[in-house]
Amino acid sequence: MLAAVRSATVFGVEGRPVIVEVHVSTGLPGFLIVGLPDEACRESRDRVRAAFLTTGLGWPSCKIIVNLAPSSQRKGGSGLDLAIAVALLAANGQVPVEQLEGFGFIAELGLDGSLRAVSGIAPMVAAMPDITCVVATASFREAQGVSGDRVRIAGTLREVVDALNAEAPWPRPPDGEFVDDEPPPLDLADVRGQAAARLGLEVSAAGGHHLLLVGPPGSGKTMLAQRIPGLLPPLTPEVSLEATMVHSAAGVRLPFGGMVRRAPFRAPHHSSSMVALVGGGSVALRPGEISLAHGGVLFLDELGEFGPVVLDGMRQPLEEGVIRLARARASAALPAKFLLVAATNPCPCGGGPPGACECDEVARLRYLRRLSGPLLDRFDLRVGVAKPDVEDLLASGGGEPTAVVSARVAAARAIGMARAGTLNANIPPDRLDELAPLHPAARARLRTELERDLLTGRGYHRIRRVARTIADLQGSEELVLDEHVVMALSLRVRLSVSSRERVA
Amino acid sequence: MNVHRLSALLRHHEPEEAWAVVLGQQPAFGLIAQVLAANAPVRASWQRCATERPPARIWQQCLDLGLQVLVMGHPRYPAGLLDDRLPPPVLFARGDLALLEGRRVGIVGTRNATVGGRATARLLGNGLAAAGVHVLSGLARGIDGYAHRGVLAAHIDQPDNDRAGRPIGIVASGHDVIYPREHADLWAAVGERGLLLSESPPGTPPEPHRFPLRNRIVAALSEVVVVVESRERGGSLITASEAIDRSVPVMAVPGPVDRRSAAGTNRLICDGAAPVLGVDDVLIALSYQNGRSAVMAADLRPRPRGGDLAIYRVIAEDARTIDGVALALGLSLVDAAMGLARLEASGWVAQADGWFERTGSPLR
Numbered sequence: 001m002l003a004a005v006r007s008a009t010v011f012g013v014e015g016r017p018v019i020v021e022v023h024v025s026t027g028l029p030g031f032l033i034v035g036l037p038d039e040a041c042r043e044s045r046d047r048v049r050a051a052f053l054t055t056g057l058g059w060p061s062c063k064i065i066v067n068l069a070p071s072s073q074r075k076g077g078s079g080l081d082l083a084i085a086v087a088l089l090a091a092n093g094q095v096p097v098e099q100l101e102g103f104g105f106i107a108e109l110g111l112d113g114s115l116r117a118v119s120g121i122a123p124m125v126a127a128m129p130d131i132t133c134v135v136a137t138a139s140f141r142e143a144q145g146v147s148g149d150r151v152r153i154a155g156t157l158r159e160v161v162d163a164l165n166a167e168a169p170w171p172r173p174p175d176g177e178f179v180d181d182e183p184p185p186l187d188l189a190d191v192r193g194q195a196a197a198r199l200g201l202e203v204s205a206a207g208g209h210h211l212l213l214v215g216p217p218g219s220g221k222t223m224l225a226q227r228i229p230g231l232l233p234p235l236t237p238e239v240s241l242e243a244t245m246v247h248s249a250a251g252v253r254l255p256f257g258g259m260v261r262r263a264p265f266r267a268p269h270h271s272s273s274m275v276a277l278v279g280g281g282s283v284a285l286r287p288g289e290i291s292l293a294h295g296g297v298l299f300l301d302e303l304g305e306f307g308p309v310v311l312d313g314m315r316q317p318l319e320e321g322v323i324r325l326a327r328a329r330a331s332a333a334l335p336a337k338f339l340l341v342a343a344t345n346p347c348p349c350g351g352g353p354p355g356a357c358e359c360d361e362v363a364r365l366r367y368l369r370r371l372s373g374p375l376l377d378r379f380d381l382r383v384g385v386a387k388p389d390v391e392d393l394l395a396s397g398g399g400e401p402t403a404v405v406s407a408r409v410a411a412a413r414a415i416g417m418a419r420a421g422t423l424n425a426n427i428p429p430d431r432l433d434e435l436a437p438l439h440p441a442a443r444a445r446l447r448t449e450l451e452r453d454l455l456t457g458r459g460y461h462r463i464r465r466v467a468r469t470i471a472d473l474q475g476s477e478e479l480v481l482d483e484h485v486v487m488a489l490s491l492r493v494r495l496s497v498s499s500r501e502r503v504a
Numbered sequence: 505m506n507v508h509r510l511s512a513l514l515r516h517h518e519p520e521e522a523w524a525v526v527l528g529q530q531p532a533f534g535l536i537a538q539v540l541a542a543n544a545p546v547r548a549s550w551q552r553c554a555t556e557r558p559p560a561r562i563w564q565q566c567l568d569l570g571l572q573v574l575v576m577g578h579p580r581y582p583a584g585l586l587d588d589r590l591p592p593p594v595l596f597a598r599g600d601l602a603l604l605e606g607r608r609v610g611i612v613g614t615r616n617a618t619v620g621g622r623a624t625a626r627l628l629g630n631g632l633a634a635a636g637v638h639v640l641s642g643l644a645r646g647i648d649g650y651a652h653r654g655v656l657a658a659h660i661d662q663p664d665n666d667r668a669g670r671p672i673g674i675v676a677s678g679h680d681v682i683y684p685r686e687h688a689d690l691w692a693a694v695g696e697r698g699l700l701l702s703e704s705p706p707g708t709p710p711e712p713h714r715f716p717l718r719n720r721i722v723a724a725l726s727e728v729v730v731v732v733e734s735r736e737r738g739g740s741l742i743t744a745s746e747a748i749d750r751s752v753p754v755m756a757v758p759g760p761v762d763r764r765s766a767a768g769t770n771r772l773i774c775d776g777a778a779p780v781l782g783v784d785d786v787l788i789a790l791s792y793q794n795g796r797s798a799v800m801a802a803d804l805r806p807r808p809r810g811g812d813l814a815i816y817r818v819i820a821e822d823a824r825t826i827d828g829v830a831l832a833l834g835l836s837l838v839d840a841a842m843g844l845a846r847l848e849a850s851g852w853v854a855q856a857d858g859w860f861e862r863t864g865s866p867l868r
Contacts, residue, residue: 383858
């Protein structure tokens, strides 16, 4: 007897439909899974058998062959457990085959017959758009965001069997928790002083400019960075869906409602490996931190401590907004469009005001050289963060709250998008004159900076884009004025490594 | 070979004879004989050195590099070193030895200079060169390098002034072992326009023990030693104490008392070194002038006015960030940035790592 049941696996951030075929025949009792299963998938037979026995379902003492089609594709994970179990029940005549029409099954089985959540529910459900998916109760939130009402949940294998046999209705989805359980974003009002750094955050959020915070330990770099997501507008439906897929595929908990709607904030530790950061792995190509930050902020604290190879690996996604991973058997493109925010000390000892640094110049050069080059070039903003002034710390009032600043950010983003169709950070150099025309005084200032070798050609374009954003924030929609250029220049501190003088 | 032993050897033997002694082909005299008799490892290491680095090869390297080799007693051996406590037995020189007969000031200081310290070193080097004084330094990173850059800039600024002072670099490694490597262009420029001296033969690496020895030559050849920036300890203080031992006047540039970069120099002043507030002070010490010049060299920078002047005063007091300036004066960020940009463009302040510092001679 034969039965086929629909399910799916996840690859990268995409769901791939899988048909689980079970054939039960006379012969020496045995249970075989074919169709390129990975280890977790092959172990499924032990879980399914135990679940059958504890649930009180009869186990056929026959020859059982499970085929996972298409059989040329590798399948990973434990999400096929439920589909295998249901197909086996159907093949064995314990569930009517015609009842399976229009259903897909994605869940892991526990030995006690319970259904467990697996990662990647959202893309897998999305890969079966025409049918109703049965998932574990714990996966409801993830499935609901992309599927709406074509999802059924169950807590145990018994509940699934009873529902399919029409002996009981499908369990009702959990309700009553219609509260947004995400903590509110951190508020800028908590930051005392730091006027320049605050402006840096605002400009970064408004123009999509990558931001490097330079300052000694304890100056509040991390505190500042954590407040950027609150300044970013909610994700567009399209980006929200992409981000949801990534979070689901990586097994990161989704907020209530099953969709990632707020800008994510990811802060991987500097010991993170290449695969952890950009994604990868042998079977499923799990998304990395840069994909999890899609639509939001990737914060790299202690930038210089990250492995040079790891940082290098981020250059292509930074450029393209997508990371293309290729392995011998497969390749995948994962979304990775994020705002890069990094923090670094100016030198190994942490620095501080001039003269406080205790490092010798070689150590200092070596430290900064690790940052320099291609990656350092991508930061439009390099903001110096000093330890806050005592007066500021003691002052009673905080600065502007996030609500006020994010409103300005949203307005500036709208202006920029309407003008160029893209955020200011992505304006191509050849359109700068058209989209960011300079006031004569501003032009003269940039010319002097170039002549004095304080600005490189690439830096010049970056300054113009940042100045455009500052002008947008201040409501100067046409011309970019001198004061905007000056502010842009102040938000790009010179690292002392770059101020080495040439012999006359 | 240790400088003391080499000196002793050359005091008792002619160079060729000394060579034979080192190789063990000839008996030694006096103290050297005692050392060799009592100390087998010394004997062995001398012999090893001698076989590893035959004089013919070193000589060839000197010819290739265009070096003059000055053994003590050579007619061109610097007279100033002859009666020193520990004269270098051999000197390898590139450039114009006659410079050692001119007026000479040593400028030394920390390798981790602040922006302000670098600017001061540059300013002093430049001013002394313009007054016709040669500047000695160690070609190290930081203050040393900037002093010589200032000297070289004086040649660029006044191409017709052939009386401008020249750079004299005293280095610790061999002439072909450039250290630090990023000073390659500076080495070349000093050798070309001034004089480059080393006690070590070509091929000698920059071993740590050679730097204090190098410092004694800087002290011995200077008429005045100026320490620009120094921490509580450091090579420049070794130069200063070598200078004091030789009765060479030591001067120091004062700095804020709470600044680590000024700890060494302030201590020197406390101990009696004359403070340097400008090029004039050094020239007075050289008896070039007997009073501050009535007419200051014209400061070509446009004098800051109004708000900019207030910003300048705040920064002259202490280095500040843009936030610090805005806070101190109650300015908006934009106004502070505009003012700082004007001051920076006209050369009154400089910025590094987000901190603004006063630069150049102070506003009077």
